[in-house]
Amino acid sequence: MSILEAGGVEVVGEAVDGTQAVELARRLRPDIVLLDVRMPGVDGVAAAGPLSVLSKVLMLSYDTDADVIGQAVRNGASGYLVHGTFEADELVAAVHDTVAGRSSPLSPSASRAVVEALRREPAPLQAAARDDPGLSPREAQVMDLIAQGRSNGEIAGALVVSEYTVKNHVNRIFAKLQVRTRGAAIARWLGTAR
CATH class of the missing domain: 3.40.50.2300 (Response regulator)
Known part of the structure; x- marks a missing residue:
């Protein structure tokens, strides 16, 4: 087994x-x-x-x-x-x-x-991706922490909110960025999605 x-x-x-x-x-x-x-x-x-x-x-x-x-x-x-x-x-x-x-x-x-x-990509792509992905200021904070490789529990601790709240933010971020995974969200957020 x-x-x-x-x-x-x-x-x-x-x-x-x-x-x-x-x-x-x-x-x-x-x-x-x-x-x-x-x-x-x-x-x-x-x-x-x-x-x-x-x-x-x-x-x-x-x-x-x-x-x-x-x-x-x-x-x-x-x-x-x-x-x-x-x-x-x-x-x-x-x-x-x-x-x-x-x-x-x-x-x-x-x-x-x-x-x-992802950060080695040219700066114009990074700026374009962050121009207006439609994230709220709190969602942008969460996305920055996701891009640092933080887990939902670590994000909750850093922002002093519950993991449930973080999960809701992550779900809304994924919907707004039109992605299904954290990796794809990071790529889109840092401007390297193809």
Whole structure:
């Protein structure tokens, strides 16, 4: 029995490369796909795009390159966990939370890499994205904290509000930015969404 199965996650398929992952996802329609960055043929970063249309995508990799992580998020990955930075129970929780839409998990090194990659984009794009996305001042505060890689609990603590209030802000932000994941919201907020 795998770690995931022990945590109540049904594993419906396994793929050896990105092409097979997309084929299996089309056929099996899983709630979430766990992908490594480095795979033969079509790698996980490239596969994240078509897979994110079919289900949520959670990257699991040793790769901490900011460009790789940023591209995976821009391609639709809901989260990015770096091996060695999480325990088995944290992985199971991340899978459940991602499927339920409660979070977009990022390992601390992945969070820093996402912000670094996104901030390296040309300034005119950043300014254009922030001109008027329609966020209230409080939503803009929440979005700034999301872009720093903060969890809903950390945001609630920083703003002295409940996690429920933060969750409501996050849902409104996602609707206004027309995104489904924290990674996509960060990309749109920092002006790097394609």
